[in-house]
Amino acid sequence: MQHTSRRLVSTATKLNASNSISPSSLSFFPPKEALKPPADSFEKDAFLPTDWAAVQPTPSTALNAFAHRIGLASIFKDTDVIRQACTHESYLPLFRKHHPGKALPKTNKQLAALGNSLMGMFATEWVNGRYPHLPTRVMKSVVTAHVGPPTCESVAREMGASPLLRWHRTPASETEPPVLHADAMASIPRSLTALIYQERSLHVARKFVHAYFISRQVDLRSMLKFTNPKTTLIELTKKFGRETPKSRLLSETGRFSNSPVFVVGIYSGADKLGEGFGASLKMAEYRAAEDSLHRVYLTRRPDDMLQLPTSTFPTGLGDIFQKGPEADYTAPEPVPDSEVLYYSADRSARR
CATH class of the missing domain: 1.10.1520.10 (Ribonuclease III domain)
Incomplete structure (x- = not known):
């Protein structure tokens, strides 16, 4: 006891x-x-x-x-x-x-x-x-x-x-x-x-x-996974009315050695969309297309242009449908078709 x-x-x-x-x-x-x-x-x-x-x-x-x-x-x-x-x-x-x-x-x-x-x-x-x-x-x-x-x-x-x-x-x-x-x-x-x-x-x-x-930092780049980034990039450029992207070899070293390095860039007309490197041309082209998609999807809207829908509501208690101190909310642009095709499908669909 x-x-x-x-x-x-x-x-x-x-x-x-x-x-x-x-x-x-x-x-x-x-x-x-x-x-x-x-x-x-x-x-x-x-x-x-x-x-x-x-x-x-x-x-x-x-x-x-x-x-x-x-x-x-x-x-x-x-x-x-x-x-x-x-x-x-x-x-x-x-x-x-x-x-x-x-x-x-x-x-x-x-x-x-x-x-x-x-x-x-x-x-x-x-x-x-x-x-x-x-x-x-x-x-x-x-x-x-x-x-x-x-x-x-x-x-x-x-x-x-x-x-x-x-x-x-x-x-x-x-x-x-x-x-x-x-x-x-x-x-x-x-x-x-x-x-x-x-x-x-x-x-x-x-x-x-x-x-x-x-306010917490989140690694968005690691969340973007691509099975075929080149096909996704082609559909994305068509949506925005740009020229079909083409791959160009920018530089290389050690082609006939055990550790070659290739640097490939992807261009839409005269504009360079992305760049990637790899031990093979295919890997460098894959990374260049992936870098191009990251530049598009991870584009951040500046703070002075960022407007939230709830920021247009009243700042005090009362009817939330009353007009707040800020201007009317402006909706963003529609979602590209390529995003719906390659990212909103289930896991078994082709992306």
Whole structure:
């Protein structure tokens, strides 16, 4: 019994060190059910210190510190709002088990759904406006890289939300999969985005998403994969009314040696579209066509010409269909046919 008590106290100390429970709750630890020896070592209702700590209320000081740390203390003055944003719906069965007579706490289920839609909209309009010629499938990958579940989970950890999260891995029923900690963590930034939208405006929520998500660097070049870049380049030049691209050997060395190097350039009329090198003419031509496509698809719209659809909305609370301070939104150019042919098809189609 003494060993069990020491182990429980040690576990409580570790849990308290991470600010997951209030120090005032330690005076009631261990509870009476923890001192009862289980009849079977495999008993399902055996006392677990981690579950006991999970159902304890989060200290208000930790919630206030979290609000100040992310720069939203002026918006989230009520700590109950932050507590709701950090409470996943998987936490309810555990809370109901330990406190059957108490009212269930509010979860972030609806907030996370709303925040996920807002973050997807903000990221999509920015990627589409910044890279107007980016293929659709690649654009979806870039949006996922900015605001997808792994990024949301990483941002939540950087914010220091891990000790504040309330969740439980065990599913509510046998047919449901277990809830992963990463998925529960990802719901916190989404809920914060929805709360900012409700408390302030769409403009403030977009500013929050841009500061924490859109500002991250994403390697777009690695997402552009080509099976036949030369054919794609020919279709692309036809779409823009340019001359058919032709390959030209610019320089070479060691043709009859063990390590030759060829440099090939692709031209459309007098304009040089791209350049590539390789140990063979075919490889150099492949890389030159790939470089030409990268120059087109990775073309960035300047900051002074970048306009987002949500920037035309009102900056305060009210009807989002009212005209904002900026001018009317101008839609980008239509998507090229080659993009639809070679990038929007399924994996089995020719690209």
